[in-house]
Amino acid sequence: MDTDVIVVGAGPAGSTAAREIASRGADVLLLDRAKFPRDKPCGGGVTIRTAGLLPFSLDPVIEATVDTAHLRLRDGKEVTRHHTRPMTYMTQRSRLDHFLVERAEEAGVEFRDGQAVKQVLRHPDGTFEVRHRDGSAHRARVVIGADGANGVVRLNLGYESPVESAVALEGNISFPDGIPERYRSGIALNLSFVPGGYGWVFPKGDHVNVGVGGWKEQVGSNLRRDLDRFCELYGFDTASVTQLRGHHLPLARPGALVAAGGSAVIGDAASFVDPLSGEGIHGAVASGIAVAPAVEDYLAGRVNSLSGYHHLITRELTPNIEASRALMEVFHAAPAPFVWLLQHSNRFWDPAGELVRGELEYSAIVNRFGPLVAASLRPVAKLAQWRTGRRQFAGSMSH
Numbered sequence: 282m283d284t285d286v287i288v289v290g291a292g293p294a295g296s297t298a299a300r301e302i303a304s305r306g307a308d309v310l311l312l313d314r315a316k317f318p319r320d321k322p323c324g325g326g327v328t329i330r331t332a333g334l335l336p337f338s339l340d341p342v343i344e345a346t347v348d349t350a351h352l353r354l355r356d357g358k359e360v361t362r363h364h365t366r367p368m369t370y371m372t373q374r375s376r377l378d379h380f381l382v383e384r385a386e387e388a389g390v391e392f393r394d395g396q397a398v399k400q401v402l403r404h405p406d407g408t409f410e411v412r413h414r415d416g417s418a419h420r421a422r423v424v425i426g427a428d429g430a431n432g433v434v435r436l437n438l439g440y441e442s443p444v445e446s447a448v449a450l451e452g453n454i455s456f457p458d459g460i461p462e463r464y465r466s467g468i469a470l471n472l473s474f475v476p477g478g479y480g481w482v483f484p485k486g487d488h489v490n491v492g493v494g495g496w497k498e499q500v501g502s503n504l505r506r507d508l509d510r511f512c513e514l515y516g517f518d519t520a521s522v523t524q525l526r527g528h529h530l531p532l533a534r535p536g537a538l539v540a541a542g543g544s545a546v547i548g549d550a551a552s553f554v555d556p557l558s559g560e561g562i563h564g565a566v567a568s569g570i571a572v573a574p575a576v577e578d579y580l581a582g583r584v585n586s587l588s589g590y591h592h593l594i595t596r597e598l599t600p601n602i603e604a605s606r607a608l609m610e611v612f613h614a615a616p617a618p619f620v621w622l623l624q625h626s627n628r629f630w631d632p633a634g635e636l637v638r639g640e641l642e643y644s645a646i647v648n649r650f651g652p653l654v655a656a657s658l659r660p661v662a663k664l665a666q667w668r669t670g671r672r673q674f675a676g677s678m679s680h
């Protein structure tokens with residue numbers, strides 16, 4: 282046996298899982314097909330809640346701290362809202378992912394970049410063989426898939442495909458002399474700019490990240506046109522957008538299996554994306570932490586599978602994702618009243634800030650609306666539930 286555990290994919294999920302497992306005494310090999318540091322399509326927002334899960338500070342890679350939001354509905358009036366405390370941090374994935382890998386190496390993880398995995402095999406004795414494109418291979422008792430929704434681990438070991446996904450297109454606009462003042466501690470969100478989604482401007486050290494995205498079935502196929510229109514609306518030269526990249530954000534069927542025998546999937550490979558915001562770094566880090574105790578018990582012979590991880594996710598993470606999905610359906614069915622409340626009502630804006638920071642769960646935010654608002658939203662919620670049921674039924678028919 283080459284090692285106890287192989288983690289495939291060195292994004293926030295994989296590096297966190299590798300570090301957590303190694304800190305419990307296991308030998309861990311962390312693989313990624315890219316040479317590090319490398320960039321990834323991502324807005325680069327790290328919530329306060331996510332940062333709080335880590336046993337070290339992210340200060341070395343934080344490029345902006347956001348406490349202000351410039352909110353607009355489609356092309357309408359923009360309203361600027363402030364919070365007295367930070368809402369989220371901004372970083373670049375090239376810096377964040379490399380930093381997290383370095384913390385994993387400090388915990389004893391062996392990291393090998395430029396290692397493209399071709400195939401993952403489960404042997405009759407329950408061990409795994411990870412084969413590389415160069416013909417080499419490694420054996421381990423445990424394999425963790427952190428290589429995305431279309432990753433080799435999920436595909437080879439039979440985990441479910443996402444039943445739906447969001448799509449996004451984003452790029453960077455450079456400001457060598459400093460980004461515009463309004464974005465130095467603030468983000469711009471144009472809600473429902475595209476059907477079932479939004480446009481954004483996120484601040485970084487010497488540039489801003491601009492993008493548009495939404496649920497695939499609603500957005501259509503013209504995101505490049507939408508991004509150009511978004512840039513023009515915010516006064517950016519469309520020709521100045523560089524590093525243009527598109528990507529999919531997966532969403533799993535509720536209750537989909539995320540562990541079997543000595544294998545598990547985490548992060549985007551398990552479709553742990555926030556349906557309302559499209560944010561995936563929290564689900565990546567949280568699942569990377571959650572899988573480690575199950576791996577420790579499995580390697581010690583106390584259990585015969587990693588099912589404890591699946592049960593923990595079902596209990597701790599899945600309910601919040603489902604609540605986010607429900608709120609997303611309601612919001613996109615009737616965005617105008619929600620945006621107006623965000624723009625003008627502290628009773629709505631303050632809990633929204635708590636939600637972003639992680640001090641409030643999605644399931645709890647509905648209680649802040651009060652009986653009158655809840656009653657007014659009930660017909661929209663019923664429509665949203667019907668639409669969700671249709672999608673879940675269609676997803677189940679495709680498997």
